[in-house]
Amino acid sequence: MSVRFVVGKVLGALATLTFVLVFNFFLFRVVSSNPVATLYRGRNLTDAQREELTRQFGLDGSQWEQFARYVEQTLQLNLGRSYATNQPVVDEIWAAAPQTIALVGTATLLSMVVGILMGISAGWRRGTARDRTLTSSAMVTWSTPDFWLGMILLTFFAVRLGLFPTGGIEDPSSGATGVEKLLDQAWHMALPCLTLAIAYVGEFALVMRSSILDVVREDYLTLARAKGLRDTSANSRHAVRNALLPSTALIAINFGFVLSGAIAVETVFSWPGLGLLTTEALRGPDLPMLQGLFLVFSASVIVFNLFADLLYPFLDPRVRYA
Amino acid sequence: MTSIAWDRRRRAFRRGWAEYRSDREGIVGLVVLGLFFAVALLAPLLADGSELRAVNTTDNPVWAPPTEFRPLGTDNLGRPIYDQLVYGSQVSLLIGIAATLIAIVIGTVVGVAAGFFGGWTDAVLSRLSEWFLVIPFIPLAIVLAATLGPSLRNIIFVIGVTSWPVTARLIRAQVLTIKQRLYVERSRALGASGAHVMGRHILPNVMPLVIANATLTVPIAILSETTLAFLGLGDPLRVSWGSMLEDAFSAGALGREAWWWYLPPGLCVIAVVLAFTLVGRAIETILDPRLRAGWRG
Amino acid sequence: MSEPLLAVRDLNVTYRSEAGAVPAVRGVSFDLAPGETLGLAGESGCGKSTIAGALLRVLPRGTEVTGEVLLDGEDVLGMKPGRLRAVRWTEMSIVFQGALHALNPVQRVGDQIAEAIEVHRTAENSETRVAELLETVGMPARRAGDFPHQLSGGQRQRILIALALACNPRILIADEPTTALDVMVQAQVLELLERLQKELALSMIFITHDLSTLSYVCRRTAVMYAGRIIEEGLADEVFARPKHPYTAALAAAFPLIGDRSHRMNPSGLAGDPPDPRAIPSGCPFHPRCTVAVAECTNADVELWPAGEGRQAACIHVLDCAVR
Numbered sequence: 001m002s003v004r005f006v007v008g009k010v011l012g013a014l015a016t017l018t019f020v021l022v023f024n025f026f027l028f029r030v031v032s033s034n035p036v037a038t039l040y041r042g043r044n045l046t047d048a049q050r051e052e053l054t055r056q057f058g059l060d061g062s063q064w065e066q067f068a069r070y071v072e073q074t075l076q077l078n079l080g081r082s083y084a085t086n087q088p089v090v091d092e093i094w095a096a097a098p099q100t101i102a103l104v105g106t107a108t109l110l111s112m113v114v115g116i117l118m119g120i121s122a123g124w125r126r127g128t129a130r131d132r133t134l135t136s137s138a139m140v141t142w143s144t145p146d147f148w149l150g151m152i153l154l155t156f157f158a159v160r161l162g163l164f165p166t167g168g169i170e171d172p173s174s175g176a177t178g179v180e181k182l183l184d185q186a187w188h189m190a191l192p193c194l195t196l197a198i199a200y201v202g203e204f205a206l207v208m209r210s211s212i213l214d215v216v217r218e219d220y221l222t223l224a225r226a227k228g229l230r231d232t233s234a235n236s237r238h239a240v241r242n243a244l245l246p247s248t249a250l251i252a253i254n255f256g257f258v259l260s261g262a263i264a265v266e267t268v269f270s271w272p273g274l275g276l277l278t279t280e281a282l283r284g285p286d287l288p289m290l291q292g293l294f295l296v297f298s299a300s301v302i303v304f305n306l307f308a309d310l311l312y313p314f315l316d317p318r319v320r321y322a
Numbered sequence: 323m324t325s326i327a328w329d330r331r332r333r334a335f336r337r338g339w340a341e342y343r344s345d346r347e348g349i350v351g352l353v354v355l356g357l358f359f360a361v362a363l364l365a366p367l368l369a370d371g372s373e374l375r376a377v378n379t380t381d382n383p384v385w386a387p388p389t390e391f392r393p394l395g396t397d398n399l400g401r402p403i404y405d406q407l408v409y410g411s412q413v414s415l416l417i418g419i420a421a422t423l424i425a426i427v428i429g430t431v432v433g434v435a436a437g438f439f440g441g442w443t444d445a446v447l448s449r450l451s452e453w454f455l456v457i458p459f460i461p462l463a464i465v466l467a468a469t470l471g472p473s474l475r476n477i478i479f480v481i482g483v484t485s486w487p488v489t490a491r492l493i494r495a496q497v498l499t500i501k502q503r504l505y506v507e508r509s510r511a512l513g514a515s516g517a518h519v520m521g522r523h524i525l526p527n528v529m530p531l532v533i534a535n536a537t538l539t540v541p542i543a544i545l546s547e548t549t550l551a552f553l554g555l556g557d558p559l560r561v562s563w564g565s566m567l568e569d570a571f572s573a574g575a576l577g578r579e580a581w582w583w584y585l586p587p588g589l590c591v592i593a594v595v596l597a598f599t600l601v602g603r604a605i606e607t608i609l610d611p612r613l614r615a616g617w618r619g
Numbered sequence: 620m621s622e623p624l625l626a627v628r629d630l631n632v633t634y635r636s637e638a639g640a641v642p643a644v645r646g647v648s649f650d651l652a653p654g655e656t657l658g659l660a661g662e663s664g665c666g667k668s669t670i671a672g673a674l675l676r677v678l679p680r681g682t683e684v685t686g687e688v689l690l691d692g693e694d695v696l697g698m699k700p701g702r703l704r705a706v707r708w709t710e711m712s713i714v715f716q717g718a719l720h721a722l723n724p725v726q727r728v729g730d731q732i733a734e735a736i737e738v739h740r741t742a743e744n745s746e747t748r749v750a751e752l753l754e755t756v757g758m759p760a761r762r763a764g765d766f767p768h769q770l771s772g773g774q775r776q777r778i779l780i781a782l783a784l785a786c787n788p789r790i791l792i793a794d795e796p797t798t799a800l801d802v803m804v805q806a807q808v809l810e811l812l813e814r815l816q817k818e819l820a821l822s823m824i825f826i827t828h829d830l831s832t833l834s835y836v837c838r839r840t841a842v843m844y845a846g847r848i849i850e851e852g853l854a855d856e857v858f859a860r861p862k863h864p865y866t867a868a869l870a871a872a873f874p875l876i877g878d879r880s881h882r883m884n885p886s887g888l889a890g891d892p893p894d895p896r897a898i899p900s901g902c903p904f905h906p907r908c909t910v911a912v913a914e915c916t917n918a919d920v921e922l923w924p925a926g927e928g929r930q931a932a933c934i935h936v937l938d939c940a941v942r
Contacts, residue, residue, distance in 0.1 A: 019453045027465060127637075143541065143595035145548050148567060148588035155576055166577070219721040226677045227735045227782075228707040237734075238723050245725075260458040264549050268571065279553060282464065294465060297458045305456065317725055317766045 006310065013306040020298040024291055025070050079295070080288030084280070089292035092277065097259070097296075099169060100266070100273030103189055104258045107196035112251055115201040119208025119247075120240060126213060134205065142202030147264035150195040154268065157191060164191045167270035192269040196262060200254070207250050211243035218242075245316055249308055256304030260297040331526070338608050348604025354597035358590075362411040369408035373401060374561055388582050395582040398573040406561045407586050413562035414594070417478055418544035424482025425543070426536045429489025434528065436490070437497025438520060448494070451487035459484055463546060467555035474557045477550060481543050489535050493528055500527050530609050537602035541595035548591050563587035622692070623650035624822050625674075625711075625790060630686035632666070632673050640683075641895045643669040645846040647686075651790065656816060656823040658833040658840035658854055660869070662892050666846040667826045671794045674824075675707055690790075709739050711790040712783040714776075716798055721779060722767040728778045729753075729763025735785040752781040756811060773804035780811065784819070791816075792824045797832055809835055830858060830870060842866050845893050845903035848922060852929035862931035864908045902934065910935065 073080065079089040115138075122134040158166045165171070170184050215221065216239065224234035254261075259274055266275030274293060281289040313320040342348050361368060372378045382400030383391060394403035436447040463480050470476040500523065509523060550556060551564025552571070570576075570584040632644035644666040651657050659667045672678040674688055676695065688695040690710060698706065715721040723731060732752060733745040742748035750760035756777040767775060776796060783791055793812065797805040813836055816823055825837050833840060833854060840854040842863065850863040861867040890907040893899055899906055905915040914934055922930040923937060 015449075016453050016456050020457065023457075139596060139599060140592065143545075143592045143599060145545055145552075145564075145567075145588060145591055147549065147552055148584070148591070151567070151571065151576060151584055152581075152588070155579055155581060159577060159579055219715055220723040222672070222677050223713075223715060223721060223782075224723075224734075226675050226707055226713055228704045228709070228738050228786075229734070230704065238726075242723065242725055257458055260461050263460055263464075264552055267553070278461065278464065282553070290465060294461050297461050298456060301456050301458055315725075318768050 005313070009306060009309045013302050016302050017299065020295065020302070021071065021074065024295055024298075025067055027294075074295070079292035082281075082289045083286045084289070089288050092289065093274065093292055093296055096272060096274050096277045099271060100259055100262060100275060103193055103266070103271060103273060104196060104262050105255075106189070107193045108200060108254055108258060108261075110193070110197040111200035112204055112254075114197070115204025116208045116244070116247060118201070118205040119210075120212055120243070122205065123209040123212025123216065123243070124235070126216075131209075135209065138202040138205040138209075140202075141198050142206065144199060145264075146195060146199035146262075147268050149198060150192060150265050150268040153191055153195055164188075169272050189271075192262070192265055192271050195265055195269075199265075204247065204250065208243065208247050211246045212239065215239045215243045248315060249312065252304055252308030252311065253301075256301040256308075259300045327526075341608050342604055345604040345607065347600045348607075351597040351600030351604065354593060355601060358411055358415065358594050358597070361408055362415050365408050365412055369405040370402075371405070371409060373405045374409060376401060385578065385580055387580070394586060395580075397569065397580075397583050398575070403566075403583055403586060406566055407563070407590060410561045410563045410566060410587065411590065411594075413474070413557070413560050414544055414547060414564070414591070417474070417481065417547045417562070418540045418594075420478045421481035421485065421543040421547070422536055422539045424478065425485035425539055426489055426532060428482070429486035429535075430493050430528070430532055432486065432490040433493025434497055434520065434524060437494040437501065438524060444494075447490070451490045454484070454487045455491075459546070460549065463550055464553065464555060467550055472555050472557055474560060477547060477556060480550075481546050485539060485543060485546075489532075489539065492531065492535055496528055496531050497524055500524055530605075534602060534605040534609055537598055537605055541598040541602075544591065544595055544598075563591050624653045624655075624691065625651040626687070626689040627670075627674075628687040628689065630670065630673060630688065631684070632669050632678065633683040634679070635681045635683070639896065642898070643846055643895055644673065647843075647846075647848055649841055649848065649851070651822050651824060653789075653822055654820050655839065656825060656837045658837035659824060659826045659843060660828065660830060660833055660840055661843035662828055662869075664892055664895070665843040666895075667843050668794055671713055671792045671824070671826055674792060675711060675713060676703060705739070708735055708783075708788060709741065709786040710788055711792060712786070712788040714779050714783045714791060714793045714796050716795040719767060719775070722775065724767050727764050727766060728770070729765075732763070732778070732782045732785050735782060739786045741786045748785070749781075752784055753778075755784065755815070756781045757807075772800050773807065776800060776804075776808050777811070780808075780815070784815070787819075788821075790822045790824065792826070794826045795828070796825075798827070798829065805832065812836060834858060842869065845898055846895065847903065847932065849904070849932040850925075850930065851922065852926070856929065862925040862929060862936055863904075863933045864910050864935075865904050866931075868907075868909075902932070 077090060079093070081087065082089055082092055085092065118134050118138065122131040122138075125131045154164075154166060158164045165188050167188075169188050170176075170181065171188075176184055221234060221239055224238045225231065229237070262271075262273065263275035263278050265271070266273050267279050270276065274296070277289065278293050280286070281293065365371075373382075376399040379396070379400035379402075382396050382402065384396060384398055384400045386396040386400075388395045391402065392404075394407065396402050397406070432447050432451065436444040462484055466480045466483070467477060470480070509518070547556070547562065548564035548567070551562050552568045554568060556562055556565045556568070558565075564587075566587040567584055570580070575583045627650075628648050630644055630647045631642070634641040634643055647666070647670065649657065659670065661667050669678070673684050674695065676684070678684065684696060686696065690706070695703070695706065722728060729746075729749050732749045736742050736745040736748055749763050753760050753763060758774065758777050758781070762770070762774070762778075767778075770778065780796070796812065797808050800808065809832055812823070812825075815821060816836075823836070825833060827833050837854045839852065840857055841848045842850040842857065842865065844865050850857060850861065850866045852862075857866060858870045861870055893903055893906075899916075901917040902908070902911075902915045902920045905911045908915065912934070918934055920932045920934060922932045925931040925933075925936040
């Protein structure tokens with residue numbers, strides 16, 4: 001893998017990031033041209049106060065001056081202050097991110113493992129009842145809106161059966177610490193995590209199944225059996241290894257979307273992550289917060305795509321020596 | 323178009339249809355879709371539109387389960403779920419299809435242009451689609467919807483404008499394959515203009531792929547609309563399955579276990595999305611024989 | 620006459636597909652003596668490649684195989700899985716057509732050969748053995764570290780031959796080894812196979828639709844049509860003086876370079892081989908046959924003696940009317 005290749009990919013990622021920065025800035029300028037008026041509606045402001053507030057929010061000067069200031073601040077990791085809480089956006093995002101990563105990361109891992117196993121099992125036994133059942137389940141879960149599934153699970157397991165909490169990340173009144181607190185949080189995470197895992201599993205299963213189907217037809221698999229390998233060795237060493245290649249690309253991409261993947265589900269379960277932060281920011285609209293969140297979401301995708309691009313040649317020699 | 327070409331296409335279509343008929347899942351999907359489309363078109367005959375407005379439902383019991391109020395109960399303002407469900411189908415289907423149309427048109431134009439003209443055009447357009455692919459869809463859709471205001475037209479626009487890159491990439495790859503085929507070269511050797519080649523050779527061969535892709539984009543559009551509506555970005559004046567879920571959630575239906583309110587809309591979404599997917603996969607199988615079971619190459 | 624090394628008796632192979640049962644091989648029998656090269660000729664779809672898969676039992680799951688495949692008297696079709704795996708590659712191996720996906724695209728070719736050696740433990744040091752094998756097929760040993768897509772078609776074919784020889788089999792089944800190669804490379808591969816056969820005293824079954832290459836390598840040949848052997852005998856004899864109308868047509872269809880009369884008057888054969896699901900009654904060839912008679916439509920044709928060491932499944936052989 002040449003240096004030229006790596007440099008090329010990194011430059012590409014940077015170019016995309018630049019595009020996102022520019023896009024981000026101008027997009028939000030369109031959202032609300034005069035947030036001061038919106039936010040302080042109904043309050044009588046003197047001109048001096050209004051000017052001061054405008055300056056505080058960084059909305060003075062021409063568009064270009066604002067843009068320059070925006071770029072400068074972003075590069076210093078200053079994403080402004082939230083209109084709602086007046087706290088630095090970076091701090092709010094930093095505080096909410098771990099919850100989302102924990103929730104969506106776990107769900108993605110779970111669905112990935114289960115989905116791939118489902119896909120392999122279905123692909124090997126193509127046309128049998130097992131294949132049909134697994135494929136149908138995958139298609140049905142893929143067609144299900146994730147937040148609706150969350151609503152159903154919440155009603156049944158939390159409200160009706162009381163087995164799980166109905167929302168939030170922990171029981172505020174328990175005062176538990178250490179391991180007990182973690183367990184409490186995990187218990188709160190169970191339902192939303194299950195919801196997302198079920199929602200994601202379909203795609204992994206279907207992609208893996210179709211890769212297996214492609215591989216099963218290949219001559220090299222017959223050759224492996226003819227060489228005297230046991231079926232299981234032939235399958236795992238030759239078939240599955242090759243079939244996993246398309247799935248790895250999918251996995252990397254999915255991790256990129258981890259941060260933004262759970263907006264609606266977090267809302268249903270009141271899970272204090274980036275998703276909830278987004279829906280709350282929408283109500284203002286809390287411009288700096290939305291802008292910051294948007295940037296973080298996009299950056300995460302770009303970084304993981306870059307990672308996938310750089311990783312793939314290691315897995316597939318055909319790309320390495322193209 | 324010469325009649326020979328048309329004859330060939332008609333025959334191919336008939337063959338395709340005969341094949342489609344043998345695909346059980348494809349037929350099931352088609353039947354389910356037909357059902358939902360019928361419901362959407364005949365909504366005024368099947369349900370009472372006036373019952374959608376809270377002012378008209380003051381006589382109805384509120385939070386009534388299906389056992390109390392036929393056939394599907396009422397919501398917190400006494401509006402019957404059944405009528406909302408029937409009229410909701412109109413909006414969900416309309417948005418799904420209209421948004422897909424926009425996405426397909428943009429995607430096909432970009433894809434064909436990039437593939438056909440190559441060079442700078444291709445480089446620029448491909449970069450552009452890549453950029454749009456990178457931006458996470460839901461946040462972008464949220465922001466655009468919040469920016470432009472919640473209305474039917476805007477939602478259609480938002481979903482359409484964010485979904486085109488996938489189509490563009492697919493179409494571009496197909497165009498590149500077609501471009502290399504001999505008959506295109508021959509055509510150009512005969513002095514055919516770019517427009518002629520595009521219209522006579524490229525477009526007709528890209529169409530089947532476009533149709534298959536469209537059928538698989540509609541379910542994504544419908545799922546997106548459902549999510550956006552749930553987050554409060556749908557048209558406040560219209561009922562859609564997603565907006566029903568939003569109403570239910572914010573009215574506290576979950577705590578009250580008023581399952582008759584939020585279970586049916588979700589089931590309808592699943593049914594329609596699944597049906598479109600089945601139809602799309604059946605079309606894909608016809609276009610690419612390798613997907614057929616038992617093909618021995 | 621000594622015992623044949625391989626004796627195939629009444630082999631029948633039926634595939635299962637969504638469209639129903641597809642009989643690909645119908646009652647095929649032949650012998651292979653030690654050190655002999657037998658050719659299996661025929662057009663695509665006549666069942667010859669299926670036979671290769673059937674001998675090693677690597678056909679897709681669910682395929683029905685009946686009959687006997689006697690290797691030194693032991694029936695391969697009746698072997699238990701453990702015995703079968705031991706026999707595969709060490710007694711019989713297949714040289715597949717060298718298309719890109721006959722080799723695992725993400726594994727180095729040396730490792731793929733080493734895998735066979737390690738599974739059967741036929742050598743102390745697999746690395747040296749791999750180098751030996753590559754040399755035998757005329758490739759530099761350092762190529763063992765390459766991936767399949769880095770090799771040319773001819774090179775991949777040599778790798779497949781090296782792979783097939785890895786465990787010193789007694790029988791080599793070559794399934795269209797020179798198809799998809801250009802003529803110069805074809806000649807090289809054929810020379811290689813011929814040399815190996817002599818040096819290692821291999822018995823070979825050479826499967827192809829290309830009659831010119833077949834006559835080069837094989838002493839005896841069997842011609843297949845619609846899943847059956849319809850003629851058998853010494854290769855040169857069979858093509859110079861065919862007893863079955865199909866063999867005659869097949870031989871005539873191959874253009875002889877330099878023969879002007881042939882160039883001006885190429886002979887093809889009208890029609891297509893029958894769909895295995897809809898084989899004509901009686902003699903399967905009768906719809907395309909130029910010398911068919913009334914009985915051909917429903918007579919039960921089988922291989923009848925047609926001269927010294929010759930058999931043909933044509934009704935005319937019975938009255939010696941076809942020359």
